[in-house]
Amino acid sequence: MEENKYCYRYPHPAVTTDCVIFGFDGSSLNVLLIERGIEPYKGHWAFPGGFLNMDEPAEEGARRELREETGLTDAYIEQFHAYSTPDRDPRERVITIAYLALVRICDVKGGDDAADARWFPVNEVPRLAFDHDLILRDALARLRERIHFRPIGHDLLPDKFTLRQLQTLYESILGIRFDRRNFAKKMLHLDVLNPLDETVWPTPKREARLYCFNLEKYNELKQRGFRLEF
Amino acid sequence: MEENKYCYRYPHPAVTTDCVIFGFDGSSLNVLLIERGIEPYKGHWAFPGGFLNMDEPAEEGARRELREETGLTDAYIEQFHAYSTPDRDPRERVITIAYLALVRICDVKGGDDAADARWFPVNEVPRLAFDHDLILRDALARLRERIHFRPIGHDLLPDKFTLRQLQTLYESILGIRFDRRNFAKKMLHLDVLNPLDETVWPTPKREARLYCFNLEKYNELKQRGFRLEF
DNA sequence: TCAAAAGTGTTCTCCCTACACCCATGG
DNA sequence: CCATGGGTGTAGGGAGAACACTTTTGA
Numbered sequence: 001m002e003e004n005k006y007c008y009r010y011p012h013p014a015v016t017t018d019c020v021i022f023g024f025d026g027s028s029l030n031v032l033l034i035e036r037g038i039e040p041y042k043g044h045w046a047f048p049g050g051f052l053n054m055d056e057p058a059e060e061g062a063r064r065e066l067r068e069e070t071g072l073t074d075a076y077i078e079q080f081h082a083y084s085t086p087d088r089d090p091r092e093r094v095i096t097i098a099y100l101a102l103v104r105i106c107d108v109k110g111g112d113d114a115a116d117a118r119w120f121p122v123n124e125v126p127r128l129a130f131d132h133d134l135i136l137r138d139a140l141a142r143l144r145e146r147i148h149f150r151p152i153g154h155d156l157l158p159d160k161f162t163l164r165q166l167q168t169l170y171e172s173i174l175g176i177r178f179d180r181r182n183f184a185k186k187m188l189h190l191d192v193l194n195p196l197d198e199t200v201w202p203t204p205k206r207e208a209r210l211y212c213f214n215l216e217k218y219n220e221l222k223q224r225g226f227r228l229e230f
Numbered sequence: 231m232e233e234n235k236y237c238y239r240y241p242h243p244a245v246t247t248d249c250v251i252f253g254f255d256g257s258s259l260n261v262l263l264i265e266r267g268i269e270p271y272k273g274h275w276a277f278p279g280g281f282l283n284m285d286e287p288a289e290e291g292a293r294r295e296l297r298e299e300t301g302l303t304d305a306y307i308e309q310f311h312a313y314s315t316p317d318r319d320p321r322e323r324v325i326t327i328a329y330l331a332l333v334r335i336c337d338v339k340g341g342d343d344a345a346d347a348r349w350f351p352v353n354e355v356p357r358l359a360f361d362h363d364l365i366l367r368d369a370l371a372r373l374r375e376r377i378h379f380r381p382i383g384h385d386l387l388p389d390k391f392t393l394r395q396l397q398t399l400y401e402s403i404l405g406i407r408f409d410r411r412n413f414a415k416k417m418l419h420l421d422v423l424n425p426l427d428e429t430v431w432p433t434p435k436r437e438a439r440l441y442c443f444n445l446e447k448y449n450e451l452k453q454r455g456f457r458l459e460f
Numbered sequence: 461t462c463a464a465a466a467g468t469g470t471t472c473t474c475c476c477t478a479c480a481c482c483c484a485t486g487g
Numbered sequence: 488c489c490a491t492g493g494g495t496g497t498a499g500g501g502a503g504a505a506c507a508c509t510t511t512t513g514a
Contacts, residue, residue, distance in 0.1 A: 003239055004237035004238060004239055005237070005239070006237060006238045006239070006240060006241045006242065007234035007235070007236065007237040007238075008234055008236045008238075008242070008244075009234055009235070009236070010236060010244070010281065011236045012242035012243065012244055013242065013245050013282070013284065014238075014240070015242070015243050015245065015314075015325055052243070052314070054241045054243065055316050056316065057314050057315050058312060058314035058325070079312065081309060082288060082309065082312040082327045084245075084282070084287050084288035084289075084327065086284070086285050086286065093284055095288070095325070095327075097314065097325075145379070148457075149375070163493090163494095164493080179477075179478075179479085180492095181478095181479090181494085181495075181496085182477065182478085184495095185475095185476090186476085201485095202492090202493095203485095203491075203492060203493090204485075204486060205484075205486070205490085205491050205492045205493080206483080206484050206485055206491080206494090207485090207493080208492085208494090209494085227378075229457065229475090229476075394465085394466080409504075409505075409506085410465095410467095411467090411468075411506085412503070412504065415503090416502090416503080419502090431512095432465085432466095433464075434464095434465095434512075434513060435463085435464050435465045435466080435512055435513070436464080436466050436510080436511050436512060437511085437512095438465080438466060459502085459503075
């Protein structure tokens with residue numbers, strides 16, 4: 001059996017991609033975590049991740065991780081930071097390029113090795129393996145920045161949703177509460193929401209109107225960016 | 231002579247840091263480029279960069295590059311993206327973690343191997359080596375984002391400056407023009423500028439008041455972040 | 461006396477904020 | 488009939504955008 005057959009004149013670190021997968025369950029923002037089955041940090045929760053193949057751009061590696069855990073192939077994905085502290089992995093030096101992904105929880109199928117995968121509300125995440133606590137903080141910070149520049153609901157919500165759902169999503173990402181009426185006004189002003197003739201009964205109290213995104217305008221905004229005040 | 235003595239069970243990419251160093255010359259935003267003396271891309275211009283030492287976090291590597299080229303040790307520095315396209319370096323697979331730095335051009339001493347270093351206005355940058363054209367675009371985009379959330383003048387301007395200089399800086403970063411009066415109002419409203427009793431003659435026409443940053447408030451804003459509309 | 465740049469205020473409009481009332485339903 | 492949540496409108500304030508005049512100097 002051959003060992004250590006890849007040799008270089010200078011030391012090279014290992015490179016991995018980690019994928020912070022966010023989903024929205026209707027009331028809070030969640031992240032998908034994997035329980036580690038091996039040392040180090042066996043039994044701890046961590047983000048899906050793995051070594052980058054040599055012919056693979058980092059984003060492709062992150063998409064591979066995403067697919068393996070969720071079955072999804074075309075979710076929104078975005079690189080946000082590379083982690084390089086020399087001893088962040090006790091086995092060898094590992095550089096991790098971290099991505100965040102936005103998915104609809106309902107679209108997620110238990111992936112290949114996802115028996116040990118679980119959604120956690122971002123406020124109830126346990127202590128994570130490696131420096132993943134830091135990675136989560138950074139991912140959240142990036143998401144909170146993004147929300148001011150691009151629309152994000154479409155990646156996280158079902159096709160049809162109520163204004164209240166959209167508001168709860170924004171509130172759970174930013175960790176603040178909005179006035180119901182002002183939020184609706186602001187969102188409708190953006191001119192990316194199509195009111196539908198359908199309604200649902202989100203509570204037993206009263207029916208609520210459903211909306212969907214005007215994808216044309218949504219994507220234009222996503223391309224062009226905008227400024228959203230909160 | 232020993233070769234290829236660092237061996238691994240799986241292939242490892244090389245990891246470098248590149249440093250996009252921005253400076254402001256009073257009229258436009260500049261970047262510091264190095265003319266490559268060796269193949270590949272010999273004779274092309276590129277960002278300062280180099281291989282990451284194995285006991286060195288990426289930011290430290292970027293600071294090392296910055297110091298080697300400018301002599302500066304405490305400039306503002308920020309990671310903005312990792313580049314990983316498999317064939318971006320023809321020699322071997324190289325992952326580059328890219329940083330941007332903001333410096334005062336007047337503080338820059340020609341560094342160790344900086345005989346072949348030159349400042350270029352961002353609008354007059356030639357075709358660069360590797361994928362550095364892309365890296366520059368991304369660095370500029372990041373800088374343009376940052377400017378909306380944190381004050382940045384202090385890293386790029388001299389200690390004392392006129393309102394017009396500050397405005398020109400903002401204009402040259404964002405590529406747009408502002409109304410002189412509205413810009414001054416907005417900046418003074420931020421309450422980070424101290425008017426001085428000194429004046430200069432930025433043009434032969436008329437003297438102009440000098441300002442400096444109130445560093446306490448400036449750093450508080452930098453910490454806390456804010457929202458700046460343009 | 462003219463061109464160029466600095467210093468200074470006002471007005472208008474729009475958007476954000478705070479806030480209140482009505483309606484429909486299930487218990 | 489009451490608690491809960493959805494739907495809608497308004498009044499006030501603040502900030503940004505547009506905009507003009509005066510002053511100083513060198514040419």
